[in-house]
Amino acid sequence: MDLFQLREQFSKDGIMMCFNGPFSHSIIEEMGTAIKNHLANENIARVAVQDVFAAYIEMTQNARNYLTRREIPTGDTGSATIMIAKKDDVYVVTSGNVVLREDIAELTSRVDGINALDPDSLKKEIRRQLRSELQPGALGAGIGLMEMAKRSGSGLEYSIRDIDDRFSFFTLRVQIPQV
């Protein structure tokens, strides 16, 4: 692995931060704080800092909760990748993790459904979900994806790459304008 080449790739793509590995809650906290401090030093509106941070939190917690809930084995499969980049005046927050192939249809129809909502319907759907009963043992409220879509205003992008018969790699991307 040529570190110089990696570094060149990072600067070419405007990557500010990238993490790959098992995500513990304390890593989520530490990286989150680093991201906030870093963004606070850039001369941008605080709302953009908050939105990038929020996308980062929802993505990492979603990935961690999914990997836990579905008991994805630790090691390579149990880890997640998160990246924050800046292209022109837009921040791009991307996360990737292994998903069971059997979960893909539900996951993509959920994201597609969210993308089909206009801002008003999105707000209503968030409220409806906030008001609905949780499944026993739920780790999240089921509104993280919608929350990201709301803050981004430009929808959720995703891609899927098959790994083997059992697993695929799911990548999720949101854009946050600098304002």
Added chain:
Amino acid sequence: MRTLDIVQSQSTPQIRYDHQEHVLRISGESYPENSFEFYAPVTAWVKEHLAEENRLRLDIDVSYMNSSSTKCMLDLLDILEEAHQKGGAIDIIWRYDKDNPRSLDLAEEFKEEVSCTFSIVTLDQSR
């Protein structure tokens, strides 16, 4: 008298009840590892408190809440609203920095969910 005193951490707010002023203060940021576990004792405390002493002021100064914390906060507001409906002296104050419009949006959404006094206070100071 019941006490409630949860120390602030990087991802969890400080939550403390002030006996003298009958105020429950929540301040900091909220994105716990498991929001439901984190807020369960708070919800339980509020229920017990209201059963004994039918009054409470909730003073919130939280700059960021993740989505599951939002759900927990709404559950808390529902409990206060129920007490208010039964004649309890309930009021809620939500403080937010003027350069943090997301916090104002959230406050306004929460305000729509209750009929008790809900004041939104702007803090004009960068922190």
